[in-house]
Amino acid sequence: MMPKxxxxxxxxxxxASVAPAEGLLYNPAWRMLEDGDLDALAVRLMQGxxxxxxxxxxxxLIWNPGFAVQDRRRATAIGWxxxxxxxxxxxxxxxxxxxxxxALASGGTCDGLVLDIAEGTEVESMRAILRxxxxxxxxxxxxxxxxxxxxxxxxxxxxxxxxxxxAPVARLPVEEQARLLATAAGAAGSGAEYLLRTARGLAExxxxxxxxxxxxxxxxxxxxxxxxxxxxxxx
Numbered sequence: 023m024m025p026k027x028x029x030x031x032x033x034x035x036x037x038a039s040v041a042p043a044e045g046l047l048y049n050p051a052w053r054m055l056e057d058g059d060l061d062a063l064a065v066r067l068m069q070g071x072x073x074x075x076x077x078x079x080x081x082x083l084i085w086n087p088g089f090a091v092q093d094r095r096r097a098t099a100i101g102w103x104x105x106x107x108x109x110x111x112x113x114x115x116x117x118x119x120x121x122x123x124x125a126l127a128s129g130g131t132c133d134g135l136v137l138d139i140a141e142g143t144e145v146e147s148m149r150a151i152l153r154x155x156x157x158x159x160x161x162x163x164x165x166x167x168x169x170x171x172x173x174x175x176x177x178x179x180x181x182x183x184x185x186x187x188x189a190p191v192a193r194l195p196v197e198e199q200a201r202l203l204a205t206a207a208g209a210a211g212s213g214a215e216y217l218l219r220t221a222r223g224l225a226e227x228x229x230x231x232x233x234x235x236x237x238x239x240x241x242x243x244x245x246x247x248x249x250x251x252x253x254x255x256x257x
Contacts, residue, residue: 028225028230028235030218030221030222030225030238030242031238031239031242031243032214032217032218032221032238032239032241032242032245033218033242033254034218035253035254036214036218036241036242036245036246037212037214037215037218039245039248039250039251039252040204040205040207040212040214040215040245041207042207042211042212043116043118043119043207043208044116044208044209045111045112045113045115045116045208045209046112046113046116046208046209047112047113047209047210048112048113048157048158049112049158049160051160052157052158052159052160052161053158053159053160054157054158054159055152055153055156055157055158055159055162057149059159059162060148060149060152060153061145061148061149063152063156063162063165064144064145064148064149064152067165067167067180068148074092074093074138074139074140074141075138075139075144075147075148075180076136076137076138076139076170076177076178076179076180077136077137077138077139077151077179077180077181078097078099078134078135078136078168078170078179078180078181079134079135079136079137079181080099080104080124080126080132080134080181081104081123081124081216081220082124082216082219082220083135083137083151084134084135084220084223084224084227085219085220085222085223086219087137088150088151088154089137089139089140089143089146089147089150089151090139090140090143090146090147091137091138091139091140092138092139092140092141093136093137093138094135094136094137094138095135095136095172095173095174096133096134096135096136096172096173096227096229097133097134097135097136097170097171097172097179098131098132098133098134098170098171098172099126099131099132099133099134099168099169099170099179099181100131100168100169100170100171100176101128101129101130101131101168101169102126102127102128102129102130102131102132102168102184103126103127103129103130103131103132103233104124104125104126104127104132104231104233104234105124105125105126105127105193105233106122106123106124106125106194106199106203106217106237107122107124107125107127107186107191107192107193107194108122108123108124108125108183108186108189108190108191109121109122109190109191109192110122110123110206110208112208112209113208113209113210114206114207114208114210114211114212114213114215114216115206115207115208115213116207116208119205119206119207119208120202120206121202121203121206121207121208121212121213122192122194122199122202122203122206122213123216124183124216124220125183125184125185125186125189125191126168126181126183126184126185127185127193128185132231133224133229133230133231134224134229135227136170136172136177136179139151152165155182155183156182160188161188161189163187163188164182164183164184164186164187164188164189165180165181165182166180166181166182166184167179167180167181168181168184196233196236196237196240197240199237200237200240200241200243200244201244203216203217203237203241203244204241204244204245204248205244213241214241214245217234217237217238217241218238220234221234221235221238
């Protein structure tokens with residue numbers, strides 16, 4: 023019998039309590055990747071590789087892959103751990119209410135999923151993934167192959183923002199991360215929403231990450247401490 027899942031502190035009620043914000047989806051200075059750029063990048067990344075394309079998902083790709091998935095399986099990234107270290111003043115943040123997004127940082131291990139791209143959809147699926155994850159020429163170096171351990175043994179998988187390159191990064195204590203995520207919001211939603219959906223996505227696969235667990239609890243406490251927060255009925 024599987025152990026009973028822990029109950030998250032962060033909830034939809036907390037997320038709904040974070041005021042929305044208008045802002046930019048992308049940095050207006052970026053040069054956006056077009057289909058031809060995405061295809062050329064995909065060819066470079068896939069050079070010499072055959073078979074289904076494996077993607078290592080550790081954040082939003084778990085709960086919203088955005089491409090055709092042929093197979094999902096648990097995986098552990100070797101030598102990496104989750105870290106909300108990418109700073110945002112757009113997307114899920116604004117200059118007035120800056121946010122953070124997940125990346126992988128060197129050291130430790132990170133449990134997530136390997137998502138195999140459905141065979142026959144490689145071109146459109148790689149375009150969708152690379153357009154979403156890399157967005158612009160300025161971020162195009164942030165795709166790499168890493169080693170992961172699955173029930174098949176050690177294999178390679180493509181992932182994104184492992185020790186981010188040419189991207190604004192802040193290595194902050196978890197308490198400071200929570201402070202930012204509790205208030206951050208922008209054109210794509212709030213930091214609290216992203217964190218909650220990630221925590222739930224991990225829980226659905228029985229993945230326990232003490233860092234994410236601590237962070238969601240601290241964010242919930244921060245939101246509750248804000249003036250005007252009303253606990254849900256029955257709490």
